[in-house]
Amino acid sequence: MRSTIAVDGFRKLTAMSRATVSQFAGVRDLVKYVPRRALLYIPGSNQKMLDKVPNIKADCVVLELEDGVAMTSKHLARQQVVKSVDRLMTNRHDLKCFELGIRVNSVSSGLIEEDVTELSKAEHLPNAFMVPKVDSSEELAAVFDVFRRHYGAKRVMDTNTRLVIWIESARGMLDMPRILASALNLHKNSGFFKLDAVVFGSDDYCADIGAQRSADGNELVWARQRFVACCKAFQLQAIDAVFIDLKDMGGLKKYSEEGHRWGFTGKQVIHPSQVEIVQNAFMPTAEKVEWATELVHAFSQHESQGKGAFQFRGQMIDRPLLLQALNIVQMVERVGQQS
Numbered sequence: 001m002r003s004t005i006a007v008d009g010f011r012k013l014t015a016m017s018r019a020t021v022s023q024f025a026g027v028r029d030l031v032k033y034v035p036r037r038a039l040l041y042i043p044g045s046n047q048k049m050l051d052k053v054p055n056i057k058a059d060c061v062v063l064e065l066e067d068g069v070a071m072t073s074k075h076l077a078r079q080q081v082v083k084s085v086d087r088l089m090t091n092r093h094d095l096k097c098f099e100l101g102i103r104v105n106s107v108s109s110g111l112i113e114e115d116v117t118e119l120s121k122a123e124h125l126p127n128a129f130m131v132p133k134v135d136s137s138e139e140l141a142a143v144f145d146v147f148r149r150h151y152g153a154k155r156v157m158d159t160n161t162r163l164v165i166w167i168e169s170a171r172g173m174l175d176m177p178r179i180l181a182s183a184l185n186l187h188k189n190s191g192f193f194k195l196d197a198v199v200f201g202s203d204d205y206c207a208d209i210g211a212q213r214s215a216d217g218n219e220l221v222w223a224r225q226r227f228v229a230c231c232k233a234f235q236l237q238a239i240d241a242v243f244i245d246l247k248d249m250g251g252l253k254k255y256s257e258e259g260h261r262w263g264f265t266g267k268q269v270i271h272p273s274q275v276e277i278v279q280n281a282f283m284p285t286a287e288k289v290e291w292a293t294e295l296v297h298a299f300s301q302h303e304s305q306g307k308g309a310f311q312f313r314g315q316m317i318d319r320p321l322l323l324q325a326l327n328i329v330q331m332v333e334r335v336g337q338q339s
């Protein structure tokens with residue numbers, strides 16, 4: 001069974017990881033880790049919900065323009081999101097989340113042009129732009145084109161703003177390696193927003209393949225496992241499906257813990273009541289944090305002696321494992337700063 005981190009143990013580990021990582025400043029720069037255990041949608045058409053954002057402790061807050069907003073409210077939502085992003089990013093150090101993103105409409109919807117036209121009127125960029133229903137690598141070129149035309153090349157190619165995309169169809173699922181490679185290459189070659197995480201749009205995926213949703217979720221097993229493998233092959237975060245039964249907290253916990261065991265980095269949530277359960281499920285265990293902290297420390301010592309690969313607790317350790325350990329250490333450190 002998963003052991004949770006007791007509060008005192010967690011504080012000790014946080015302090016330990018901070019000391020270890022700060023000793024190791026060169027490696028720290030390799031990874032700028034954004035925790036995304038819980039990614040909460042806020043419909044852009046709902047001003048009352050938008051006003052709650054500064055106090056929301058979800059790791060990632062998504063200002064939603066796509067399917068959480070009715071077709072008749074798209075215009076209102078765009079205008080409210082423009083005002084919100086400027087207000088929130090002006091006071092970004094007061095935000096309780098680690099990332100403020102905006103999910104635009106998909107290329108195939110034909111609405112992305114109007115979204116980006118309106119959003120580019122904001123003075124600030126969000127921490128991340130989020131693009132749903134990416135079905136092919138060609139769509140990424142269209143995304144780049146629309147952002148470059150409306151924001152101007154400098155604003156979209158010289159920024160720390162990240163890219164998060166959704167895979168939500170059979171075609172997107174089969175083409176994932178090509179889509180992810182294209183997105184990463186787009187950043188490398190042009191400086192466009194760097195892809196950092198990929199989200200599984202399971203509701204649209206089920207609709208696309210004609211699957212019926214069931215209580216045990218068997219119809220999604222293959223897709224969720226393929227999805228994780230593709231993301232991790234490109235060292236990207238993998239965000240699991242939405243759990244739509246708002247009253248079933250036991251089910252939410254079960255699916256969140258399963259997602260964590262399967263390699264997902266976090267999960268989408270639609271209601272504030274889901275945030276804490278999901279965040280707890282995606283915290284690394286105390287044993288894992290201790291392993292990661294010790295590994296980073298050992299790597300630091302070996303590297304100062306000129307050794308790249310070495311043995312640690314009977315395992316061969318090299319750079320990929322170091323990056324994995326650093327993600328864990330930085331996640332614990334950042335979450336510790338937030339609480």
Ligand SMILES: CC(C)(COP(=O)(O)OP(=O)(O)OC[C@H]1O[C@@H](n2cnc3c(N)ncnc32)[C@H](O)[C@@H]1OP(=O)(O)O)[C@@H](O)C(=O)NCCC(=O)NCCSC(=O)C[C@](C)(O)C(=O)O
Binds near residue numbers: 132
């Ligand atoms: C389900 C709904 C309508 C129930 O909303 P409600 O107002 O009926 O709920 P409530 O329980 O009565 O609300 C209690 C309090 O929480 C607030 N609240 C409630 N929800 C939120 C929220 N998200 N963010 C911030 N605050 C929220 C709400 O305003 C209220 O505040 P109050 O006590 O002060 O009056 C509401 O929770 C909601 O709109 N959630 C987001 C829905 C959404 O954006 N869906 C689209 C994303 S999922 C998706 O697209 C699929 C995917 C990935 O693409 C694919 O699988 O294919």
Ligand SMILES: [Mg+2]
Binds near residue numbers: 201204
């Ligand atoms: Mg969807």
